[in-house]
Amino acid sequence: MSRARLRPLALAGLVTVALALSGCTSGDSLADQYREGSSKGYIAGDGSVTEIPADERGESVEFDGTLEDGSTVSSADYAGEVLVVNFWYASCAPCRAEAPDLKKISEQFADQGASFLGVNVRDQAASAIAFNEAYEISYPSVMDVDDGGMQLAFSGSIPPNAVPTTLVLDSSGRVAARILGQVNSPSILKTLIEDTIAEDG
Template sequence: MRRRMRAVAIAVAATLLLAGCSSDPLADQYKEGSNKGYIAGDGSVTEIPEGERGESISFSGEIETGEEISSADFAGDVLVVNFWYAACAPCRAEAPDLQELSAEFDGKGAQFIGVNVYDQADTALSFNESYGITYPSILDVQDGAVKLAFTGTVPPKAVPTTIVLDKEGRVSARILGQLKDASILRTLISDAIAE
């Protein structure tokens, strides 16, 4: 009986020890209890080879100025979709790089659109003014329809998340978390344009 109890105790201790060795960065952020209001990605990049891409992603919604736009409005161009909201510190940090890349590729085969997952129009417009953002953002706070459109392919698990759609509207790449090096996104866009 004692041997069995000792064996069970050793097995439980080993299990707990091994469980403590594994780490899930997103779960760790949640458990830390910092109340920062978001789960930040790690900046990891996922690229999908052209032959392995799924169906095109279709979405639509109202932008901060009240107009309706859809993915069809960008047909034939590479589309960079950035999920964000104004109080998100990494979103604010990457905003100048996104605007710079948007201006750099304007009229050269790529367009940008934001998807605001939290704010109302006034907050989004104020953010645009503060950071000089000239591309539109769909306000996805009411029903999450745009976020849902991506869920089956590469869900935007963290905010910010930046997704590059190829000329056919299929996901070619995703950056999960803050864009830390604009040259990475520049390369992903250029590669998608060149296809």
């Protein structure tokens, strides 16, 4: 193909990209935060809750990863139980703010059919361990910074578009609910977990 024909094609491609970007309206708070270019280091959600009826949930989410202590974990380890997955990292202010609530709720449900699993999207193991010690968090976290495998595993259903994001998976490993952003109301997360557990009752 000649250079003369390549130039119009390239220009058409740029126009297409520009039109696509112009579709990101100011009503999209996540897009607004990305464009503002602040140095806060994270895109915060608004705490909105999405619940998915059981008959509308997608496929089971399959994942595997390496925890902060070097051991491995997979979705098979949580088969048959409700799993709460929290995406976080240590220097994220909303992550620090919600940590005490997550600790308390995880302890309340420890023997009631729900487990917790963190997904650290930015830190190395030492930082994650220090964070967990500081906030007395006992549930493990997958270290996802190197390959993003956990984020990829969840991208097809209800993606974790902000940090923090908390997902509740049903006993079949399907996403039943999502809190996009900081858990502002512990009672809401508790209700989501209780309702998901009750589905098997």
